[in-house]
Amino acid sequence: MPGLDGDRIRKRLDDARLYLCTDARARQGDLAEFADAALAGGVDIVQLRDKTGGKPLEAAQEIAALEILAEACARHGALLAVNDRADVAVAVDADVLHLGQDDLPVAVARRIVGDDVVIGRSTHSWEQAAAAATEEGVDYFCVGPCWPTPTKPGRAAPGLDLVRAVSSGIETTRPWFAIGGIDLARLDDVLAAGAERAVVVRAITEAGDPAEAARELRHGLTRAG
Ligand SMILES: Cc1ncc(COP(=O)(O)OP(=O)(O)O)c(N)n1
Numbered sequence: 141m142p143g144l145d146g147d148r149i150r151k152r153l154d155d156a157r158l159y160l161c162t163d164a165r166a167r168q169g170d171l172a173e174f175a176d177a178a179l180a181g182g183v184d185i186v187q188l189r190d191k192t193g194g195k196p197l198e199a200a201q202e203i204a205a206l207e208i209l210a211e212a213c214a215r216h217g218a219l220l221a222v223n224d225r226a227d228v229a230v231a232v233d234a235d236v237l238h239l240g241q242d243d244l245p246v247a248v249a250r251r252i253v254g255d256d257v258v259i260g261r262s263t264h265s266w267e268q269a270a271a272a273a274t275e276e277g278v279d280y281f282c283v284g285p286c287w288p289t290p291t292k293p294g295r296a297a298p299g300l301d302l303v304r305a306v307s308s309g310i311e312t313t314r315p316w317f318a319i320g321g322i323d324l325a326r327l328d329d330v331l332a333a334g335a336e337r338a339v340v341v342r343a344i345t346e347a348g349d350p351a352e353a354a355r356e357l358r359h360g361l362t363r364a365g
């Protein structure tokens with residue numbers, strides 16, 4: 141929720157279970173309606189991630205879409221996340237900035253966004269996850285892909301083996317999320333591997349009923365603790 145201080149954002153991050161990444165271009169004008177539905181279903185964090193056709197959004201389009209998502213997140217008490225760009229996160233007063241291994245270094249991003257934005261990191265190996273669990277400036281990390289996914293073509297999947305290894309072998313107070321190929325049918329396997337939080341794209345963006353899809357996923361995650 142834009143306007144929260146870092147402590148409150150970190151508390152909400154701790155409580156978060158279901159994280160949605162959504163595009164904007166493919167939604168053809170229904171971004172607000174779609175976001176409201178997903179949030180009503182129980183999504184805790186919404187990230188704008190639009191790489192349709194392999195091309196990121198232009199900054200002006202990205203900010204316009206983020207303003208729509210910011211209003212929806214404010215209506216539902218959810219956190220707004222920006223992907224990749226620290227300048228855009230500042231521009232829209234986002235709660236969260238998500239960085240991959242090839243994005244801005246965390247220390248550089250932290251200097252740009254300050255302490256009241258939480259920073260997340262993608263990880264795809266034990267070494268990267270162990271680093272994200274301790275690196276200064278990182279608030280949460282993601283582990284995956286759990287399965288190969290068309291949403292991130294070319295990204296080799298370490299699979300649930302990595303989720304199991306992180307769950308049993310990395311002691312951290314930082315929240316971490318499983319990602320990649322997760323849907324309702326696979327959720328029990330993700331939970332059994334030791335994850336308590338999940339990031340999804342298609343499981344909600346491609347659902348006929350995004351509110352119901354989010355509700356079922358959130359229910360599964362809540363049941364697991
Ligand atoms: C919550 C979340 N987790 C992972 C990613 C992937 O980040 P990255 O590896 O930088 O790839 P792109 O999404 O930027 O293509 C993410 N965006 N969000």
Ligand SMILES: Cc1nc(C(=O)O)sc1CCOP(=O)(O)O
Pocket residue numbers: 161262263264282283284285286289290291292295319320321322339340341342343
């Ligand atoms: C954006 C992204 N990052 C990943 C990672 O492993 O870091 S997997 C992924 C795509 C996840 O999409 P879906 O839920 O549609 O499979």
Ligand SMILES: [Mg+2]
Pocket residue numbers: 223224238239240243
């Ligand atoms: Mg990235």
